[in-house]
Amino acid sequence: DQQVKQNSPSLSVQEGRISILNCDYTNSMFDYFLWYKKYPAEGPTFLISISSIKDKNEDGRFTVFLNKSAKHLSLHIVPSQPGDSAVYFCAATWDSNYQLIWGAGTKLIIKP
């Protein structure tokens, strides 16, 4: 059973608009969440993270929101740029355990 779910396999967004990628989780033990970005033929690279004690974390064009009661987090990219086209993974862990549990990924396509 998948503990971290990214239900949208792909998402297409116009350049300059907001991209919203969603992630749901089932394990209430998770206390740290991360987003990774992956280009073809490369491993995922870290993008942004959030601890369960927060509900929002912002870094430039990227903002992650956490709704613990709904066990849901989202990544907002504003404004979307062509270089943002990639696969985005949501991952979660607990108690400083470095074993990340990964979602299936969402392929983001930014249209010019």
Added chain:
Amino acid sequence: KAGVTQTPRYLIKTRGQQVTLSCSPISGHRSVSWYQQTPGQGLQFLFEYFSETQRNKGNFPGRFSGRQFSNSRSEMNVSTLELGDSALYLCASSPMDTEGGYTFGSGTRLTVV
């Protein structure tokens, strides 16, 4: 349906030995990729196979190799193990011949002593 199965789950080896890890993808998935996960380095791409052919390779030394069989099962081999090879090795399978729709296995935790 069964998920991605990686065997063994845990492994302890000594320096200089070699090790083979196995990954059985989800039925119907033809793409298998391998990653090394460590606390400091995060997730690093090793290689990807599609239809028995290595399609992409990450920046790892030649001691790391892999192969894929006709039933899409994949193995990765590490020869002349070093202490720094201790990590969680993850396998992910995908149904498509392009990026997306990954399912990760639980990983093999390799400890080199």
